[in-house]
Amino acid sequence: MLLASDVVVAQNVGFGIIAAVMVIFALRVVSSSNVVHAALSLVMVMAGAAALYVLLAAEFVAVTQVLVYIGAVMVLFLFGVMLTRAKLGKEGDLNNKNWGVGIPVAILLLGVMVYALGDGWGRTKIDATGGSVVSTTAISDLIFSPYILPFWGLSFVLLAAVIGAIVLARKD
Amino acid sequence: MLVNQFLMLGAVLFCIGVYGVLARKNAVMVLMSIELILNSVNINLLAFDRLNGSIDGNVFALFIIAVAAAEVGVGLAMVLLIYRNRKSIALDELSEMKG
Amino acid sequence: MLLANEEGAEHAVHAAGWFLEHAWLIPVIPAAAFFLIILFGKRLPKGGSEIGLASMIAALVIAAGTAYQWIDLVGSTEHAEAVITKWVWWQAGDTKFTIGQHIDGLAVMALLLVAFISTLVQIYSTEYVRGDRRYTHFFASLTLFSSGMLTMVLAPNMVQLILGWEIMGLCSFLLIGHWWEELPNAKAALKAFFTVRTGDMGLLVGTAMLFGLFGTFDILDINEMAAAGEWHGSKTLLMAAAVALFIGCIGKSGQFPLHTWLPDAMAGPTPVSSLLHSSTMVVAGVFLVARIYPVFHVGLDINVAGSHYNLIAIIGGITVIVAAALAFVQDDIKKVLAYSTVSQLGYMMMGLGVGAWTAAVFHIFTHAFFKCCLFLAAGSISHTASHHSFDMKKDMGGLWRKLPVTFAAWFVSTLALCGVPFVSGFFSKDEIIDSAHAYDYTTFYVVGIVGAFMTTAYMTRATYLTFFGKARGGAAHFVAGEHEDEGAHDEGHAEAFADEHADVDHQIHAHAHAAHDAHDAHGHDDAHAPAHHGRPLPFAKTDSAWAITLPLLILGFLAIVSGYLNAAPFHIEKFHEWLHSSIGIELPEAPKFEWGNAAPGLALVLAGFLVSLYISKAVYGEGASPLKGLTKRVKVFGAIHTFLVNKLYLDHLYEKVIVRFVAYPLSKAAYWTNQHILDGAVNGVGIAGKKSGQFIYKYVDQGLVDGIVNGSGTAARAAGGELQPVQSGKVSLYGSLLFGAAAVAAIVLVLVNS
Incomplete structure (x- = not known):
């Protein structure tokens, strides 16, 4: 028999694994000295994020994440890497000279956020077992009635981006 | 599950992304780091959605994914252009804004 | 909305x-x-x-x-x-x-x-x-x-008041610097703007305090609550608010010690001086005090038994005397009038300070007519008779016959300004002095009548120099050009002016000339001779064009009659009746007018006239006189003269001392900081410093910076120059600064909120 407490334990374990994977690969993204390795690490982070979305009962977003990010965006990145003829092997100087500045800034930010989050949300629980999976129908209802205007705006942004990318990248 | 698990994870990813934006020289790497930041935001949105039992966060997350795709497209086009003009995409060599 | x-x-x-x-x-x-x-x-x-x-x-x-x-x-x-x-x-x-x-x-x-x-x-x-x-x-x-x-x-409220107040400040900047191509004009404009802004800090602080004390910005409520004593906080707080507000009024109304901008502001075109710096803008400060008078009345203990001094009266009194003394050594006719304005504003403030609200407001009213008239008359003289010069000693004299309308307007306005009986200024000024006496502010009574003496003295000197004696410089050409027809006369104008021009430039007041030279030059470029001047009035053919003389006539007429709205000697109190309800507090009854009380003041006015006439004739007249060159022979007089000519060295204080010893160390400190602490946070500040530095630098380049500003400009420029490496153009560094600043800001927010 599957108890609610078992589900929660399973979810927590799953979360721990996914989170560990994401953080490790995210660190690799920003520390790897090989551009292609960095890109592949990013794929792992995205995949982890998609898994988290499933855990958060947002299936449609998870699927979109896989399709758009892992499918399209990553291919774009790899193309970018290739077209700019970055060396496919190891590269010594992917970091700029002031890279040291980034560490204190990031740690400072992290400290503030962790403190603020801990202070603000404390031990507030998500009801992991209750509630149903967010249905795609509900999302489409939302997008196409109250959020129709932002949706149109977004369509224009995408159109502009397509045109802009073509204009920028044309050779003549 | 605590909502803070997700939020803290988001914060960590965000800061790693910030570090990447600041420390990386290669323009493509900077764009990747930006993707990390955007993903951390998405995690937050969905966690809050789950907490409040609403759907709006899902919509926002979708919008963010779409905008991120557009951003990567334009960003890489710019990187290509820069590369073509300067044979380099090292950001610290781009200092036309120097005062 | x-x-x-x-x-x-x-x-x-x-x-x-x-x-x-x-x-x-x-x-x-x-x-x-x-x-x-x-x-x-x-x-x-x-x-x-x-x-x-x-x-x-x-x-x-x-x-x-x-x-x-x-x-x-x-x-x-x-x-x-x-x-x-x-x-x-x-x-x-x-x-x-x-x-x-x-x-x-x-x-x-x-x-x-x-x-x-x-x-x-x-x-x-x-x-x-x-x-x-x-x-x-x-x-x-x-x-x-x-x-x-x-x-x-x-x-209806302080916010709108500040809005209008600042629009005026901006426009005064634009108008004083109207001919900004000449450096002194641009400097004067900036000086006016920044000096007034210095005072404005007080206004903003005071308004914020009023809001804290009364919980509203509405002037009506503030007045009622202040009069009824219903504010949240101690009496000291109300006093502090009143003082802060008054600092704003000091800046705007050119009261001592922030009066230095007003005479420099004469660099603007004469109509501007006439409108802004005699009868409207500078009155704004006085108007503000009158508008929320209960705040000052209660906050500064005006009319409380046993108090003989308060801040408003003291500042007003000092201004009356100091400005009148300064007016005596000016050669530029507009500067005489400018100091005269400062002095008269001092009277208004003093009147408000001793509780003579109606008299002070009435003085605003009458002063506007005669001072505007005086300025326009000065403009008429320079426009028509003295080749756009305002130097009384060099380019004027003996003009009264040729400029009958201007002279008549000037003359009645001078009478009004001096407070000669039966002309408007007498009724308002005398009531202020009388009230000071009646309300037991004896010091300010003395200040008032001494001020009246000095007013008469400097106006007599100015009138003598301008309209009587031998015609000099530009005026001589004008008077001599009697027989020529309009067109030829004007050609002569231009040529004579060109000759003169070169040596005039070396003089102390060269900047005023330079300013008006340029004006003159293009005037002649655009429309040569006849078209340049409009048609004069039929009965004064040699005077200025009708558009100039007509306003002079109207204002001259009003300078005489406007006083009869509130003429105490004739028991007319119309003005008082109409205005009475504007303040929410009971003021002491206006003193009963008696000629006996006015007599000392009038005697001093007469004395001032006679003494000044004697001195003027002796010093500036043709005959030999022992008084000639007195300031050169007697050291004491020489020292006083130098002291006054240098405007009490206040400008030196502001520019040399304050700028050098306050702003300069600041720039050094900024330099040191940059040299020794090279971390991101400081660099963030540096970017801001550099931005402002660049902004100001641009204006230094174009020569638009006033002495006071120079200090801050130098500071910002030095800081900016030294911190320039921060502007590396490197995106990553900018990003670090951005995120670092955001993190610091977030920490501050967390600390504040926890």
Whole structure:
């Protein structure tokens, strides 16, 4: 028999694994000295994020994440890497000279956020077992009635981006 | 599950992304780091959605994914252009804004 | 938003009358005209001046209607209440910021005054700045200025008052620096702007304190609560608020020790001096004190038994004496008038300080006419008779026969200014002095009559130098050119001017000349000789054109008669009746007029006239006199003269001492910081410093920086220059600064909120 407490334990374990994977690969993204390795690490982070979305009962977003990010965006990145003829092997100087500045800034930010989050949300629980999976129908209802205007705006942004990318990248 | 698990994870990813934006020289790497930041935001949105039992966060997350795709497209086009003009995409060599 | 709410306000109309309800149109019309002039002015046949003039006339008509209905209202009811219309402008939390009108006796008086003077000055300007290179802009600024002043005058709350106040500040900057191509003009404009801004800090702080004390910005409520003693906080706080507000008034009204900007502001065209620096803008400070008088009255213990001094009276008193002394050593006719204005503003402040509210406000009223008239007369002289020079010693003298209208206007206005009986200035000034005596402020009574003596003395000197004695320099050419016809005469003008020009430039007042040279030169370029001057009045053919002399005649007439609205010797108290309801506190009864009380003052006026006439004749006349060269022979007099010529060394204090020892170390410290602490946080500050540094640097380059500003400019520039490496152009560094700053800001927020 599957108890609610078992589900929660399973979810927590799953979360721990996914989170560990994401953080490790995210660190690799920003520390790897090989551009292609960095890109592949990013794929792992995205995949982890998609898994988290499933855990958060947002299936449609998870699927979109896989399709758009892992499918399209990553291919774009790899193309970018290739077209700019970055060396496919190891590269010594992917970091700029002031890279040291980034560490204190990031740690400072992290400290503030962790403190603020801990202070603000404390031990507030998500009801992991209750509630149903967010249905795609509900999302489409939302997008196409109250959020129709932002949706149109977004369509224009995408159109502009397509045109802009073509204009920028044309050779003549 | 605590909502803070997700939020803290988001914060960590965000800061790693910030570090990447600041420390990386290669323009493509900077764009990747930006993707990390955007993903951390998405995690937050969905966690809050789950907490409040609403759907709006899902919509926002979708919008963010779409905008991120557009951003990567334009960003890489710019990187290509820069590369073509300067044979380099090292950001610290781009200092036309120097005062 | 305004339009949406208008209907709501509409049904509040009661028996007060259309004009009283719609007085808010008075500033709106010139404001609209400003935009019309800016947009279309250049394409119009008269360069936009017709729009400005029309808007001012419209404003004047409404103001006159308002005044008529107000007088009607006061006559029909026992205690006329202010007509207030308000619309919500914006809202923050529960605090509504309104905009609208607050029409009572004081506002009506000021509205009428400002609209009237503005109209006359605009008529005058059509002739005076004819052919100017920025003719359209001049009228645009002038119109916007009037709008700002009118907005301030009818403000129902402190926020709108500050709005109008700052519009005026901006326009004064634009207008003083109208001929900004010459460095001194640009410097004077900046000096005026920044000196007034220094005072404005006080106004802002004071307004914030008022809000804290009374929980409202509404002037009516503030007045009532202050009078009733209902504020949240101690008496000391109210006093502090009053002092802070008064600092704003010191800056705006050119009171000691922030008066130094006003004489420099004479670099602007004469109509500007006449409108802004005699009868409207500088009066704003006095007006503010009068407007929220209960705050000062209670906060500074005015009229409390046993108190013989308070801040307002002391500052006013010092200003009266100091400015009058300074007026005595000026060679530039406009500077004499400028110091005279400062001195008269001191009288107004002193009047408010001793509790003579009505007298002080009445002095605003009369002073506006005669001082405006004096300035316009000075402009008329320089425009027509002295080749655009304002130097009394070099280019004037013996002009009275040739400029009969100008002279007559000048003369009656001088009488009014000196407080000669039966002319307007007498009634208002004497009442201030009388009140100081009656309310037990003996020190200020003495200051008042000594000031009257000095006023007469310097005005006698100025009049003698300008209109009598031997014609000199430009005036000599003008007087000699009697037999020539208009056109030839004007050609002579230009040539003679060219000769003169070179040696004049070396003089102390070279900058004033330079300023007007340029003006003169282009005037002649655009329209040679005959077309340059308009048609004079038929009975004064050698005088200036009608557009100049007509306003002079009107103002001269008013300089005589305006005093009879509140003539204590004849028991006329109309002005007092109309204005009475504007303040919410009981002031002591105005003292009964007796000739005996006025006698000492009048005797001193006469003495001032005689002494000054004797000295002037001796020093500037033709005969030999032991007084000639006295300042060179007797060291004491020489020292006093030098001290006064250098304006009490206040400018030196501001520019040399304060700038050098305060701002300069600051820049050094910034340099040190940059050299030794090279971390991101400081660099962030550096970017800000550099941005402002660059901004100011641009103006240093173009020569637009005043001495005081120079200090801060140097500081910012040095800091900017030294921190320049921060502007590396490297995105990553910018990003670090951005995120670092965001993190620091977040920490601050967390700390504040926890």
